[in-house]
Amino acid sequence: MTRYEQAKEIYAKYGVDVEKAIEKLKNAPxxxxxxxxxxxxxxxxxxxxxxxxxxxxxxxxxxxTPEQLMADMDKVISLCPGKKKLNLHxxxxxxxxxxxxxxxxxxxxxxxxxxDFAKERxxxxxxxxxxxxxxxxxxxxxxxxxxxxxxxxxxxxxKACIRISQYFAEETGIPCVMNIWTGxxxxxIPADRMGPRMRYKESIEExxxxxxxxxxxxxxxxxxxxxxxxESYTAGSAEFTLSFAxxxxxxxxxxxxxxxxxxxVVSDKIPALLCFYPEIALHITxxxxxxxxxxxxxxxxxxxxxxxxxxxxxxxxxxxxxDYFDASINRISAWVxxxxxxxxxxxxxxxxxxxxxAQLQNExxxxxxxxxxxxxxxxxxxxxxxxxxKTEGVAAGTEWFKEIExxxxxxxxxxxx
Ligand code: RNT
Ligand code: ZN
Numbered sequence: 340m341t342r343y344e345q346a347k348e349i350y351a352k353y354g355v356d357v358e359k360a361i362e363k364l365k366n367a368p369x370x371x372x373x374x375x376x377x378x379x380x381x382x383x384x385x386x387x388x389x390x391x392x393x394x395x396x397x398x399x400x401x402x403x404t405p406e407q408l409m410a411d412m413d414k415v416i417s418l419c420p421g422k423k424k425l426n427l428h429x430x431x432x433x434x435x436x437x438x439x440x441x442x443x444x445x446x447x448x449x450x451x452x453x454x455d456f457a458k459e460r461x462x463x464x465x466x467x468x469x470x471x472x473x474x475x476x477x478x479x480x481x482x483x484x485x486x487x488x489x490x491x492x493x494x495x496x497x498k499a500c501i502r503i504s505q506y507f508a509e510e511t512g513i514p515c516v517m518n519i520w521t522g523x524x525x526x527x528i529p530a531d532r533m534g535p536r537m538r539y540k541e542s543i544e545e546x547x548x549x550x551x552x553x554x555x556x557x558x559x560x561x562x563x564x565x566x567x568x569x570e571s572y573t574a575g576s577a578e579f580t581l582s583f584a585x586x587x588x589x590x591x592x593x594x595x596x597x598x599x600x601x602x603x604v605v606s607d608k609i610p611a612l613l614c615f616y617p618e619i620a621l622h623i624t625x626x627x628x629x630x631x632x633x634x635x636x637x638x639x640x641x642x643x644x645x646x647x648x649x650x651x652x653x654x655x656x657x658x659x660x661x662d663y664f665d666a667s668i669n670r671i672s673a674w675v676x677x678x679x680x681x682x683x684x685x686x687x688x689x690x691x692x693x694x695x696x697a698q699l700q701n702e703x704x705x706x707x708x709x710x711x712x713x714x715x716x717x718x719x720x721x722x723x724x725x726x727x728x729k730t731e732g733v734a735a736g737t738e739w740f741k742e743i744e745x746x747x748x749x750x751x752x753x754x755x756x
Contacts, residue, residue, distance in 0.1 A: 342725075345719070345722070346718075346719040347723070349718060354694070355691070355692050357723055360723075361686070361689075361723075361726075361727050365421065365422060367685065369659050370426040371419075371426060371661060371674070373412065374428055374431075375673060376402045376412065376674070378401060378670075379394055380472075381430025381431045382430065382431055383430045384430065387472065389471045390476070391471075391524065391569045392567070394632075394664045396665060398670060399752055401666070402670075402754075403754070409456055412456075414671050414743070418679075418743070423462050423678075428467045428469045429445060429468050429496070429499075429503075432449035432450060433449060433451075442473060442493075442496040442499070443495035444499065445503060447503050454506075454511070457507075462513075463507075463511045466504045466515055466518075467520065468517070468519060470482065470522070475493070476489075479522065479524065481521045481523055482521050482523060485535075485538065494542050494546055497519065497549075498546055500517060500546075504517040504551070504558075505551045505552065515555065517556055519546070520561035520595075521539070522573075523575065524569030524574060525569060525571050525572040527570075528571050539574045540583060543587075543590075557620070559592065559658075560584055561594075561622065562575050562576055562579065562581070562593075562595075564576065564598055564630075577599070580593070585616075591618050591620050593620040593621065594621055595630075595662060597622075597625070597626035598630055601626070605640075606640060606644045606647050609621075609647040609648065609651070609657070618658065619656065619658070620659075621660065622660055622662035623635055623644065623662065624661070624662045624663045625663060634668075635663055635677035635680045637680045641680060645685045649689050661681060686724060686727060695711070696708060696711060696712060696715075
């Protein structure tokens, strides 16, 4: 008997069907964010990253062209098990033959190459308007700006992105999740907290007035508690975005687990929202002391988030996207570690005897529940993971890292910068 077969039997004793778990995981798409490959830069500007987010580090080999970024993503895809979706930002538009379009004038054609890339790999595409790193961000504000010209520009950007999202969905045949996040806010105590929020609300409403098919485009609003330079106030707070999504048909709330106070946990918020919303969206990340967007690891909260999705049977109701950026280590490795960690967390959740544990809770057998929950942690998960990776044609152990070392030597180290 192989180690996998033995492990499968042990899990079966707890009532867990490992093969079924693996099948489920293979059909659960996870959105792979393009922005890990180039420190959230994109191809439409030379300026710095703004919006209250920051990448730190200067590791060699940053992708600076669409071709490089696509090649790097291919490397990542080849080293990660599971179903992938491509997550793009508007600033990753690809302009050819010297043409250029500002953010308010973006068209589907500027993303054709990405569509070809996704289609060739059987992936859907998610999209994000880019409300940062642009000269039209005025005093740190976009959709909530009191300056009408500024606000209009960004509304037009949002509308262009709806049209592009619809194009993605039609081309790939897979719905496109379009996430609205702005870094709008104030460093210091504002004199008016409601005004910016009213303008933000009206702006998003205008964006969503652009016609789209609700089955194909899933607009989301992402909240945030604070950002660098906007420590005192953000327009898109948790209450604001939740209320917006709740009152606007077809709009989903998006929770990024780096965007809350450090003792708040998104794992607990997921089942709360699932009681009310047919669908929700996530940005899965790792905050270290703050919204630091460190590479996702298989830590307790990551596992807990996965558990809440799985045990509420919500893999088809929760859109899962990764969102982190580390420039201090090999970027491809950062991408791969994060993606694989999320796959591990999902598989672990799928291999947990959730029904049995819930039954103990419902029968009030809480002593036993604690004992069992601790016991489950000791199940031979590593053997299941290894088998899953094998069936997906990717290395389970650290062999994948050898490939990255090779890629660094052959490709990344030869890039200028
Ligand atoms: C920033 C938000 C946002 C971005 C990406 C690049 O705090 O999390 O989602 O990380 O859009
Ligand atoms: Zn995010």
